[in-house]
Amino acid sequence: MKTVKVSASSEYDVIVSCGILQSAGEYIEKALGGRPRLAVITDDIVDSLHGETLERALCGFDIVKFVFKNGEESKNINTYGEILEFLSENSITRADAIVAFGGGVTGDMAGFAASTFLRGIRFVQIPTTLLAMVDSSVGGKTAIDLRGGKNLCGTFWQPSLVLCDPLLLDTLPPEIFSDGMAEVIKYGVIRDCELFEKLLSVNVREDSEDVIAACVSIKRDIVNEDERDTGVRALLNFGHTAAHGIEKLSDYKISHGRAVGMGMMIAAKGAERLGICSPEVSEQIKKALEKYSLTPNCPFDAVGLCDCALSDKKRAGDSITLVLPEKVGNAVLYKINIESLSKFFAEGLE
Ligand SMILES: NC(=O)c1ccc[n+]([C@@H]2O[C@H](COP(=O)([O-])OP(=O)(O)OC[C@H]3O[C@@H](n4cnc5c(N)ncnc54)[C@H](O)[C@@H]3O)[C@@H](O)[C@H]2O)c1
Incomplete structure (x- = not known):
């Protein structure tokens, strides 16, 4: 317990x-x-x-x-x-x-x-x-x-x-379990390298108590710091900027978890092009997604994703805050001008 x-x-x-x-x-x-x-x-x-x-x-x-x-x-x-x-x-x-x-x-x-x-x-x-x-x-x-x-x-x-x-x-049907795994992988990338490595090395179903408690602890720490979502809580949105667009463009046929998986790949590859992280980060995320039956590749283009992101409720004026990994286990908030967003998505999709 x-x-x-x-x-x-x-x-x-x-x-x-x-x-x-x-x-x-x-x-x-x-x-x-x-x-x-x-x-x-x-x-x-x-x-x-x-x-x-x-x-x-x-x-x-x-x-x-x-x-x-x-x-x-x-x-x-x-x-x-x-x-x-x-x-x-x-x-x-x-x-x-x-x-x-x-x-x-x-x-x-x-x-x-x-x-x-x-x-x-x-x-x-x-x-x-x-x-x-x-x-x-x-x-x-x-x-x-x-x-x-x-x-x-x-x-x-x-x-x-x-x-x-x-x-x-x-x-739980396997595909709904996989959807949840996208969020588990997210916690590993944004805050806990050890958790991430564990996801790659063990079968989460067999170690579920520890893995769930680790994720809850990360969410607890972030919520304790920023209950009302005005600052650091945005880290929990890693992968979600693109994911909301992916869900919408698929007419909600692509589930939230699957979309978050694709969104994390886009964010990691985009961060790589901005010089924020090494290519190893997206390679590691891809490995984890595939292990838990999640598809890393997004079927939509940068223009569609950008339009959706700009109509999202999280947009603030001329900029949008992205969550980008510096390495597995640490992510940062990164403000980007809306004019640069389409380029960011295009590079993230390469
Ligand atoms: N409040 C928050 O902070 C927060 C964070 C993330 C997501 N959400 C919301 O969560 C929702 C998605 O949650 P979800 O994926 O759990 O969806 P869900 O509640 O629709 O559950 C998915 C499906 O699994 C079935 N199910 C549930 N438990 C089961 C079990 N033990 N065995 C078999 N089937 C079971 C449900 O009947 C449903 O058909 C979205 O509406 C999203 O906006 C909220």
Whole structure:
């Protein structure tokens, strides 16, 4: 068992342990100081695979459950509205809590509901995808998508507890596991050379507790420093500037994780051309991506990627901040003029 303590605007533990789902009730009771009513929010796939185990683990709690159709398409204002109505119809009060049980979609949407219902109630994250364990369940960003783009409406709202049970990953389809691996590789490149080397030398599925805890610790350190995403938290966007464009240009047929993998390659090769890192960095990233069934090569051109990046919400005036690796284990923020962005992408795609 590994416990990572987060001290953001509130303090909470992220506990990573195989089989911890079975004891969720015990940990939730400790973190919430008693047995409040719990509103479990989950999607249909997670509910069918693991819902009963969670219900057994929460025996002794009064629980109500809201199940929505799995997938990003559900992360919208309609499902969010249904969740709020559900909480209200079930007389959830400020003394009660939400349990987000699922991947990043569930966590983001349930967290957003928790932050806005009755002006904010407590919530617990039980992530069930690798991405949600290493990334979205920690750090307090909640969101829903709008027609204009992903995550355009949200809040910062920290959970009271995060329980990661790596055994839940056994039912995850391989391609969704690979998507999560893109974020794991990202952590290695931006902050932890040892973690990166481990990814190349071991099978992550067999060492998942340590790897997840290492990623959570990196995210914790960055979030502790910059909870509201005005500075160093941007490092977590390594690979994401191009990735958002890749997802959009593919009409979201290329998943986020796959796009992040391609985006990291573009950033590393672009950084190489700017003299910021050696060619070894992109070679190492390529090796890691291929090991975890992620494609390094982007099918789109620099013009398309540039147009998307310039319409992205992260653009600030005439410049855009890129995250570039200096070496494996260290990345830096690099401001680039928007006129130079197309050249950067073109060189990154070579
Ligand atoms: N808040 C943040 O900081 C943050 C960070 C990164 C990503 N995100 C968000 O996370 C979302 C993506 O998360 P995701 O990839 O987990 O997507 P997801 O929640 O849609 O899960 C992917 C699929 O896996 C299924 N699934 C989940 N757990 C399973 C399990 N144990 N076994 C079998 N199937 C399972 C789900 O039903 C779904 O079909 C995006 O909306 C993204 O914007 C948020």
